[in-house]
Amino acid sequence: MSQLGCFLRRLFAVALLSGAALWASATESDICSGPCFTNATTSAGFQNLENYGGHGIQVVDVNGDGWLDVYVTHIADPTENRPDLLLVNEGQNPPRFTEIAAEAGVSDDGFFQGVSEESHAAVFADLDNDGDYDLFNAHTWNGHNRIYRNDGTGRFTDLTESAGIEVTDLGSRGVSAADLNGDGLLDLVVSAWQGAQPIVYWNRGGMRFERQRLHGVDNRPFANQGIATADFDGDGRPDLALTAYEFLENGGLGPIALLKNQTERFVDMTDFAGVSYEQRSRDAGGSNGVTFADFDTDGMMDVLISGAHGSKLYRNVGEGRFHLVRRFDGIRYTGVFGDADNDGDLDLYLAGENGIHLNDGSGGFSFRGGIGLEGIGTDARSAVFADVNNDGALDLFVASKYGPNTFFLNQAQSPGWLKVTLVGPQGTAGAFGAKVALYEAGHAGESEFLLGFREARAGTGYCSQDAPVLHFGVGDVALVDVVVTFQGGASVTRAGVAPAQALSIDARGGP
Numbered sequence: 001m002s003q004l005g006c007f008l009r010r011l012f013a014v015a016l017l018s019g020a021a022l023w024a025s026a027t028e029s030d031i032c033s034g035p036c037f038t039n040a041t042t043s044a045g046f047q048n049l050e051n052y053g054g055h056g057i058q059v060v061d062v063n064g065d066g067w068l069d070v071y072v073t074h075i076a077d078p079t080e081n082r083p084d085l086l087l088v089n090e091g092q093n094p095p096r097f098t099e100i101a102a103e104a105g106v107s108d109d110g111f112f113q114g115v116s117e118e119s120h121a122a123v124f125a126d127l128d129n130d131g132d133y134d135l136f137n138a139h140t141w142n143g144h145n146r147i148y149r150n151d152g153t154g155r156f157t158d159l160t161e162s163a164g165i166e167v168t169d170l171g172s173r174g175v176s177a178a179d180l181n182g183d184g185l186l187d188l189v190v191s192a193w194q195g196a197q198p199i200v201y202w203n204r205g206g207m208r209f210e211r212q213r214l215h216g217v218d219n220r221p222f223a224n225q226g227i228a229t230a231d232f233d234g235d236g237r238p239d240l241a242l243t244a245y246e247f248l249e250n251g252g253l254g255p256i257a258l259l260k261n262q263t264e265r266f267v268d269m270t271d272f273a274g275v276s277y278e279q280r281s282r283d284a285g286g287s288n289g290v291t292f293a294d295f296d297t298d299g300m301m302d303v304l305i306s307g308a309h310g311s312k313l314y315r316n317v318g319e320g321r322f323h324l325v326r327r328f329d330g331i332r333y334t335g336v337f338g339d340a341d342n343d344g345d346l347d348l349y350l351a352g353e354n355g356i357h358l359n360d361g362s363g364g365f366s367f368r369g370g371i372g373l374e375g376i377g378t379d380a381r382s383a384v385f386a387d388v389n390n391d392g393a394l395d396l397f398v399a400s401k402y403g404p405n406t407f408f409l410n411q412a413q414s415p416g417w418l419k420v421t422l423v424g425p426q427g428t429a430g431a432f433g434a435k436v437a438l439y440e441a442g443h444a445g446e447s448e449f450l451l452g453f454r455e456a457r458a459g460t461g462y463c464s465q466d467a468p469v470l471h472f473g474v475g476d477v478a479l480v481d482v483v484v485t486f487q488g489g490a491s492v493t494r495a496g497v498a499p500a501q502a503l504s505i506d507a508r509g510g511p
Contacts, residue, residue, distance in 0.1 A: 035340035035347070035356055037372035037396065037408040045097045046070075046397075046407040047085055048377075052077040053403035054085070054110075056463030057382040060124040060133045062104075063154030066502075067091045068388050068467050071101075073119045073137070075110035076401050083107035084119050084137070088154065093389040094409065105156040106148055108137050121227075121463040125177035125186045126429040128207050133429055133468075136165075136188055138172035145172055145190070149207060164201075164209045171196050174227035176459030178238040179433055179487055181264050184426040189214070191227045191242050198222060198242065202264075214240075215265045222253050226334075226462035230292035230301045230455060231433070232273070233320030236487065237261040238433050238457070239269075243277075243287035243307065255279045255286030256305050260320065274322050278309045285309070289462030293337035294453040295346045296363035299437065301455060304348070306332040306462070311350060315363065325363065334461030338385030338394045339473030342414040344451060351398055351461075352380030372411075378402035386467040392417035392500060394471055415500045418480065420470040422456055423506040425490050430468035431507065432456050433487030438472050441479035441496050451480060474499050 041048065048054075055074035062069045067089035075082030086104050087097035101107035108119045118140040124133040128149065135148040135156060147163045148156035171193035180187045185203035192198065201209040214222075225243040232239050239261045244254030256277045259266040270276075279286040287307035295302050300316035302325075310329050314322035328335075334351040341347065345359040354376065355369030377400025385394040393410035400406070418438070424431035434456045443449035454470040474480060482494040486507045497503060 034343075034358065034368065034412065035371055036411045038411055039372065039375050039406060040094060040409040041375070041404065041407045044095050044407050044409070045099075046087060046405065047097075047099050048404040048406070049075070049077065049082070051403050052082065053377045053401055053405045054399035055381045055401060056121050057384045057397050057399045058122055058124055058465035059384050059386040059397065059467040060465070062086070062124070062133060062150065063088065064132060064152060065091060067390065068386050068469065069154070070097065070388075070397060071106070071122060071124070071135075072399055072405060073108075073110070073122050073463065077111065082110040084110060084122070089388055093391065095389045100154075104154055105158065106135055106137070108139070108146060120172070121174045121459065123175045123177050123188070123458045123465055125188075125432065125458055127177070127186055127203060129185070129426045129428050131423070131427055131429050136175055136177070138175040138190055140172055140193060145169055147207075147209075159207055163207050164211065166211050169199055171224070173224055174242070174459060174463060176227050176229045176457075177432060178229040178458065180238060180261060182237065182488060184424075184428070184488075186428065186432060189227065189229070189240060191222075191224050193224055193246075196222065196224065198224075198227070198240075214259075222257070224254070225287065226289040228290045228292060228460050229432075229457050231435075232258065232292065232301050232303065232316065233260060233269075234300060234318075236489070237263065238487070239320075240266060241290045241292070241303070243290050243305065243462075244279075245286045245288055245307065255307065256290065258320075269320055273320055275303065275305065275312075275314055277305050277307060277312060288333040289335065289460075289464070291335050291337065291461045292455070292457075293346055295337060295348070295359060297345060297450055297452060299447065299450060299453045304335040304337075306335050306350065311335055326365070328357070333381045334383050334464050336383045336385055336461060336464070336466070338471065339417075339452075340385070340394055340410065341412060342393065342416045342473030342475065344416070344473050344475040344477070349383055349385070349396065351383040352376055352400070373408055375404075376400060376406050377404045381462060382464040383461070384464055384466055385471070387419065387469070387471060390502070392419070414473070416473055416475045416477065418472045418474055418482075418497065418499050419502040420454075420472070420482065420484075421468070421502065421504045422470070422484065422486075423504070423508065425486055425488060425507040427508065430456055431486055432458055432468070435485045436470050437483045437485075438474065439481045439483065440477065441481055444481035444483050444493055444495065451477065469502075
């Protein structure tokens, strides 16, 4: 070959290599322009075992320092008891956690050969309207449900006996908190394994509760796995949704049940709503988790049902009716929505997957892998999006039964976000039941200018709780109007709000 030929060949090879490098660089840049995660499980001190993980994750600021903390329930080690974990955020960036469950008084039993209490789901809620988050922990096998009062610093006192919480509620599985009767106090609703009916603990004030069977439904076996509260029919009252994994004989309610709230009575609206889920035999294999979110930004709560036969996504078309949009394959326990790329619409993560289903802005989803969600444990049960380092990007926690539990730090950089924390008319931290709508500045209340819609609530998915900090991605929008409608009808509007900040709105007129 001539010298010229060799030179041209080398030039062509260099060009190919340079082109490949540029392509790889462009691909990496393209991926990281959206959500881009780093597995920070070890560096953040997110405690776990190699082979045994948790079932539930609840995210809340337990000590009022402005940084989100994490509770992990049901560490499923069959060889010894592994208590629940309370991981306190040290307020650093990158984030660091310190485990203090025993010190804080909430190191309830996990799973140990059926002889431990086996905490499954838990919920943090301001049950005494003093501005901090108390804890109700549901225990499955011995019925020793527990309720704890937070002293405001993240230290808890067990008030189970004086509060009227029964210790005979065998099979407690899922739990949520909502003001079900509109009296300004958060009630508790608990689902139960093996077809037992849900129990409502009506909050009578002063951290005292009255236990009743869920009124308005008959004695059929009942949906009994994950539980969620949301106003799915838009009438201003929180409704209930329950799932059932085991087979329900004799016409039992499930494997999905939607119950309309008629103020201390509930009506089965499942058939009217048009939602369903398969249960193909007498073997266990129904639904696990139910999650509400407005994925198409029309101001109504849509719903995702996850279980042994994949996940079904339904669009809310008004008056509590739903149309099936699509299915997602794979056995799943929890689906969680969050704007992972801050582009203004809600994306979807299904617990256990190594990527995210990105929303195209009109409610269509496409899977994006290769974004750093690697190392997730086997049999993922719970997942929660939360901004734990206060940089405006949603990070991700995943609890997996056969471990390890994992924490992923979102490296996406975007100024286009807004976080909203709420205090209700009675001083209730989180103001569960309130609705927050974001509009383009100058267009508050005009549906065609709606940028995002969220509802403050407690339990979601399977044994999960989203942070009571409502996160919005707003893309490149310069200013927004924020409209908050609290349960009961009180409304607050903040006009001309600039993004890239945490906004606190108190229904009592405070900052």
